[in-house]
Amino acid sequence: MYQPSFDLAQNIKEQYSTPVAVISKPMLEEKVKAMKTAFKKNTKIFYAIKANNNPHIVNVLKNAGIDGIDTVSINEVKLAKKIGFTSDQIIYTGSSCSDSEMTDVHNEGVMLNIGSTSELARFGKIFPNTKVSIRFNPQVGDGETAAVITAGDSTKFGIKASKLDEVKQIVAEHNLIIAGIHCHIGSGFYTTEQFEKAVIRILDQAKDFANLEFIDFGGGFGVQYKKEQTPIDLNDFAASIEKHIAEFNAHNQKEIEVRLEPGKYLVMQACTTLTSVTTIKDEYAIPFVGTDTGMNHIIRPALYGSYHHVENLSKLDGEKQKVNIVGNICESDDFIAEEVEIQTPAEGDLLAVLTTGAYCPTMQSFYNLRAFLPEVLVDEDNSTTLIRKRMNFDEMINQLGFTDF
Ligand code: LLP
Numbered sequence: 001m002y003q004p005s006f007d008l009a010q011n012i013k014e015q016y017s018t019p020v021a022v023i024s025k026p027m028l029e030e031k032v033k034a035m036k037t038a039f040k041k042n043t044k045i046f047y048a049i050k051a052n053n054n055p056h057i058v059n060v061l062k063n064a065g066i067d068g069i070d071t072v073s074i075n076e077v078k079l080a081k082k083i084g085f086t087s088d089q090i091i092y093t094g095s096s097c098s099d100s101e102m103t104d105v106h107n108e109g110v111m112l113n114i115g116s117t118s119e120l121a122r123f124g125k126i127f128p129n130t131k132v133s134i135r136f137n138p139q140v141g142d143g144e145t146a147a148v149i150t151a152g153d154s155t156k157f158g159i160k161a162s163k164l165d166e167v168k169q170i171v172a173e174h175n176l177i178i179a180g181i182h183c184h185i186g187s188g189f190y191t192t193e194q195f196e197k198a199v200i201r202i203l204d205q206a207k208d209f210a211n212l213e214f215i216d217f218g219g220g221f222g223v224q225y226k227k228e229q230t231p232i233d234l235n236d237f238a239a240s241i242e243k244h245i246a247e248f249n250a251h252n253q254k255e256i257e258v259r260l261e262p263g264k265y266l267v268m269q270a271c272t273t274l275t276s277v278t279t280i281k282d283e284y285a286i287p288f289v290g291t292d293t294g295m296n297h298i299i300r301p302a303l304y305g306s307y308h309h310v311e312n313l314s315k316l317d318g319e320k321q322k323v324n325i326v327g328n329i330c331e332s333d334d335f336i337a338e339e340v341e342i343q344t345p346a347e348g349d350l351l352a353v354l355t356t357g358a359y360c361p362t363m364q365s366f367y368n369l370r371a372f373l374p375e376v377l378v379d380e381d382n383s384t385t386l387i388r389k390r391m392n393f394d395e396m397i398n399q400l401g402f403t404d405f
Contacts, residue, residue: 001224001269001354002027006313008382009274009350016386018276018350019293021375023357023387025060027270032064035262038234041242043258046070046091048219049080051263051358052271056377056387058083061266070219070261074104081108091216091259093135093182094119095156099126106130113182113216115158117166124174133180133216134159134167138201142194143186143220145304151185151198158183161205168208178209180259184218188264190232195220196240203248206256215248216259217241223268225307225355264358271357273298273373274313275336277349278328287323289345294327295334296367298353298360302333309354310337318343325351329368366396 002024004012012022035045044067049058053076058069068089069080080090087109094101094112097119105112106127114120115135123132137158141149150157159167171178185198199217206215224231241258249255279290300306310325312318321344325337336353345351364372375388 002272009313018274020274021373023271023377026380028060029064031266036065038238046259046261048261048263049076052267052361055083074101077108077110117163121170124170124176128174131177131179133182135182138183138198140194140197141186142189144188147304149186177211179213181206182216187220188222189220190222192236192240199244203244214257214259219261219263221262221265223264268355268358273353273356275351277345277347289323289325294329296365296370297373299363301335311352312343312345312349313352314349315343
């Protein structure tokens with residue numbers, strides 16, 4: 001987990017003010033290397049750009065060796081292309097996809113990974129004789145919380161095995177070529193148990209498709225939120241794929257390309273959000289520590305009950321106190337951390353909210369008309385580059401196009 005020193009954090013605060021997101025370039029590179037090392041044989045890493053779409057960050061991942069980009073919208077496709085990925089290095093896994101978005105993605109030369117028979121039939125009608133990938137629901141899911149599990153009976157994602165005959169019928173009718181098959185069981189799992197079951201089920205379905213070029217097992221690899229937490233062992237995940245793929249390849253007498261789509265794993269731990277304590281409310285049994293960030297920047301605690309470790313950088317060796325750390329947003333759920341032990345905070349202290357690199361930046365909002373977090377990339381020698389500027393009032397308002405003030 002990236003945690004800048006107090007001196008570096010203080011310099012960043014002086015230069016860019018708080019709240020501010022600070023991203024470690026070496027840690028981004030380290031995560032790509034870890035993935036590439038664990039999953040060697042014929043495995044391509046397609047980064048799930050929804051986790052963090054800052055082009056400066058994606059570019060660091062690109063230079064570190066990721067093979068492609070997993071996208072979910074036409075704008076993510078366009079961004080991936082602008083960053084320099086070619087059409088065949090991009091996959092599009094939309095959901096509830098309109099005909100016009102399918103058309104736009106197809107016209108970019110990007111393969112669609114389709115997760116419903118409705119979308120497959122509509123796509124086949126518009127673009128017969130075309131290569132597609134199919135997203136199946138392997139009926140086993142896993143993830144940090146129920147809200148981020150994307151396989152099983154209570155999810156909109158993927159096609160169930162019971163629809164396999166219908167899939168084959170649509171494919172035959174429109175002469176589609178199934179070039180890929182895919183699943184993604186959820187976000188943030190720590191053991192291989194469910195993942196391996198999904199691998200087995202998907203490989204079983206893959207047998208039915210003769211023209212397969214790749215099999216994609218999605219993302220979801222869990223990250224470390226607590227300092228005492230043991231990190232996942234990617235080698236276990238590699239093993240849980242490789243033995244089954246080896247059998248599959250032996251049966252088909254050719255090597256299939258394997259794809260993975262990590263989002264969180266590559267970017268989550270590399271970012272820390274620096275925030276200043278603005279207000280202490282001590283009339284409660286557990287005091288409220290008010291900060292200059294909030295759920296507009298870090299929505300995961302309010303949305304999923306997620307834990308993000310907070311350190312008081314101003315008093316790293318200080319005594320600890322149980323507190324509620326809250327933001328400056330007008331909502332009762334505006335918690336950064338609930339009932340946590342932290343070095344006794346005082347107004348003006350500089351706090352570090354760790355592991356905020358994935359989904360926090362992309363799920364930000366302008367709620368309460370507050371600007372998004374600026375982002376600062378920190379290099380190995382601690383030099384800093386501003387990679388996202390804080391919008392001022394005019395910039396926020398101008399995008400609404402109302403000029404009649
Ligand atoms: N592939 C597909 C098809 C996905 O839907 C996702 C994430 C990924 C890959 C990447 O999953 P990751 O490696 O990042 O876990 N906002 C939630 C996570 C939602 C994930 C959506 N899909 C959170 O903050 O926990």
